[in-house]
Amino acid sequence: MRISDRLKKLKPSATLAVNAKAQELKAQGREVVSLAVGEPDFPTPGHVCEAAQKAIDDGFTRYTPVPGIPDLRAAMAGYYGQFYGVCAKAENTIASNGGKQALYNLLMALINPGDEVLIPAPYWVSYPPMVELADGVAVIVPTTPESGFLVNVRDLEAVCTPRTSVLILNSPSNPTGGHYAQEALDEIARWAKARGIFIISDEVYDRLVYEPAKPSTLSHFWQKHPENVAVVGALSKSFCMTGWRVGWTLAHADLVKACAKIQGQSTSNINSVAQKAAVAALTGPWTLVDEMKTAFVRRRDMALEVIRSWPGVTCPKPDGAFYLFPVVDTYYTPEMPDSAALCTRLLEEAGVALVPGSAFGDDRCVRFSYAVADEVLMSALSKVGKVLLGK
Numbered sequence: 102m103r104i105s106d107r108l109k110k111l112k113p114s115a116t117l118a119v120n121a122k123a124q125e126l127k128a129q130g131r132e133v134v135s136l137a138v139g140e141p142d143f144p145t146p147g148h149v150c151e152a153a154q155k156a157i158d159d160g161f162t163r164y165t166p167v168p169g170i171p172d173l174r175a176a177m178a179g180y181y182g183q184f185y186g187v188c189a190k191a192e193n194t195i196a197s198n199g200g201k202q203a204l205y206n207l208l209m210a211l212i213n214p215g216d217e218v219l220i221p222a223p224y225w226v227s228y229p230p231m232v233e234l235a236d237g238v239a240v241i242v243p244t245t246p247e248s249g250f251l252v253n254v255r256d257l258e259a260v261c262t263p264r265t266s267v268l269i270l271n272s273p274s275n276p277t278g279g280h281y282a283q284e285a286l287d288e289i290a291r292w293a294k295a296r297g298i299f300i301i302s303d304e305v306y307d308r309l310v311y312e313p314a315k316p317s318t319l320s321h322f323w324q325k326h327p328e329n330v331a332v333v334g335a336l337s338k339s340f341c342m343t344g345w346r347v348g349w350t351l352a353h354a355d356l357v358k359a360c361a362k363i364q365g366q367s368t369s370n371i372n373s374v375a376q377k378a379a380v381a382a383l384t385g386p387w388t389l390v391d392e393m394k395t396a397f398v399r400r401r402d403m404a405l406e407v408i409r410s411w412p413g414v415t416c417p418k419p420d421g422a423f424y425l426f427p428v429v430d431t432y433y434t435p436e437m438p439d440s441a442a443l444c445t446r447l448l449e450e451a452g453v454a455l456v457p458g459s460a461f462g463d464d465r466c467v468r469f470s471y472a473v474a475d476e477v478l479m480s481a482l483s484k485v486g487k488v489l490l491g492k
Contacts, residue, residue: 107233107234110233111230111233111234112230119135119137119444119448119454119455119456119457122448122454123135123137123448123454126448126452131452132452133448133452133453133454134452134453134454134473134477134480134481134484135453135454136453136454136455136469136470136471136473136478136481137454137455137456137468137470138470139275139338139422139423139424139470139472140343140470140472141338141341141343141393141423141472142472142473142474143341143389143392143393143396144341145340145341145342145345146340146341146382146385146386146389148381148385148386149340149342149378149379149381149382149385150378151381152377152378152380152381153374153375153377153378153381155377156373156374156377156378157374161373161374161377162373162374163373164369164370164373165370165373165376166370167195167361167364167365167369167370168194168195168196168357168361168364168370169194169195169196169349169370169371169376170373170376170377170380171191172380173196173376173379173380173383174191174192174194174195174196175191176379176380176383176384177191177194177196177334177349177351177383178190178191178193178194178351179383179384180334180383181318181320181332181351184307184308184316185316185318185320185321186321187318187320187321187323187324188324189320189324189351190354192354192357193327193351193352193353193354193357194349194350194351194352194357195349195350195352195357195360195361195364196347196348196349196370196371196376196379197348197349197350197360197364197371198346198347198348198368198371199335199337199346199347199348200303200305200333200334200335200337200348201227201348202348202364202368203333203334203335203348203349203350203360204227204228204231204269204301204303204333205231205234206350206360206363206364207301207331207333207350207352207356207360208231208232208234208235208237208267208301209234209235209363210356210359210360210363211266211267211299211301211356212232212235212236212237212266212267213236213237213266214236214237215236215237215238215264216237216238216264216265216266216267217237217238217240217262217264217265217266217267218232218237218238218239218240218265218266218267218268218269219240219242219257219260219261219265219267219268219269219298220232220239220240220241220242220269220462221241221242221244221251221252221256221269221270221271222241222242222243222244222461222462222463223244223250223274223276223277223426223458223461223462223463223466224241224269224271224461224462225271225274225275225276225303225461226460226461228269229241229462237266237267238264240260240265241462242256242257242260243256243462243463244256246415246416246417246428249277249279249417249419250274250277250279250417250426250463251279251281251285252270252289253285253288253289254288254289254292257289257292257293258292261296261298265296265298266298266299267298267299267300267301268289268293268298268299268300268301269300269301269303270286270289270300270301270302270303270319271303272286272302272303272304272306272307272317272421273306273307273309273310273419273420273421273422274306274419274421274422274424275305275306275422275424276424276426276456276458276461276466276468277417277419277424277426278401278419278420278421278422278423278424278425278426279417279419279420279421280310280314280317280419280420280421281317282314282315282317283315283317283318285317286302286317286318286319286322287321287322290319290322290326290329290330293329294326294329299329299330299331300319300322300329300330300331301330301331301333302318302319302323302330302331302332302333303333304318304319304320304332304333304334305333305334305335305337305338305348306338306339306421306422307334307339307421308338308339308387308390309338309339309390309393309394309397309421309422309423310420310421311394311397311398311401311420311421314420314421318332319332320332320351323351323352327352327353328353330352331350331351331352331353331356332350332351332352333348333349333350333351334348334349334351335347335348335349336348336379336382336383338422338423339390339393340382340389340390341389341393342375342378342379342382345372345375345378345379346371346372346375347371347375347376347378347379347382396475397423397471397472399475400423400471400473400475400478401418401419401423401425401471403475403478403479404425404469404471404478404479404482405418405425407479407482407483407486408425408427408469408482410486411429411486411489411490412431412490413431413432414427414428414429414431415427415428416428423470423471423472424468424469424470424471425468425469425471426458426461426463426466426467426468426469427466427467427469428465428466429443429465429466429467429489430464430465430466432489439457439459439464440457440458440459440464440465440466440467441457441459443457443467444456444457444467446488447485447488450488451481451484451485451487451488452484453481453484453485455467455468455469455485456468469482
């Protein structure tokens, strides 16, 4: 079978691969707990589901404009006014099949062959493959646990070249939960503008920021310099709508048109019923977010206490999302030399699925998702600890 060279070098999503392995073991009758997939364990809010049901009852099941129905585009623009005081218009938004398609559209629209894209590590697993699919070159910018896995201007300047065209920032971060303060984001944005580097700001987790930290965004910078920044958002995490596949881009109207051209030749519009549900989410009550934040803070602190009790393990305290990314390489051995081998052992012996840090660009670490019930989380951590400590 003839397969393109482009796809031959493309790796599958590590998070989905781990989850698939966990499901395979479950099918064999094994008891497996997955802390591998970033999916909140709360139900989609009732008013969102009701809006979807009404859309079906009303027969709203036809094609829509590629960028989304007018009400949804206006609601996406209004989101930035409601939470950040940013004035955006519907023409500055496009609805996509999750934040993933929004990112893909942007990279395809912005990158020419050979362009370099700066990606701070640890990074979300799909950033480098997406850059490669766009014929760009992913330039990884390493960070340290001591910095909270956050990048600064000095780090970026060290790897910047005349071929650098795009920087991808993710705050709060998947996989680390690291969160940039507004001042830090603004400093990086000013540096990028001066360098002529476009910023894609992945803010999918922006509602899940925990006090004393405050939500931050580059939408303010976009408002002043719309030709230098695009912001990506989604309802997957904040509204427990992972399966609904609703994401968006906030960008210059010309860039939105370019993304619509790409989307029009790939998926066209996103699901019509999901669009009506998204309008209800964006314009309705946000009480679920507060409930989730309370639970996630509790789980983060519980899990962090356990993980930090394991000898030789360090783990920065994250300010957002629902992940912990501890450094666990002290447990590597000649027979278990890396994060993938460690995760395989933990899956087989503890029945706990985690994602190896190598998938995120840092092989010293593994990723824990604490988006599960308290008792499930604590039981899984106990099992992991017993394997690591040889008990």
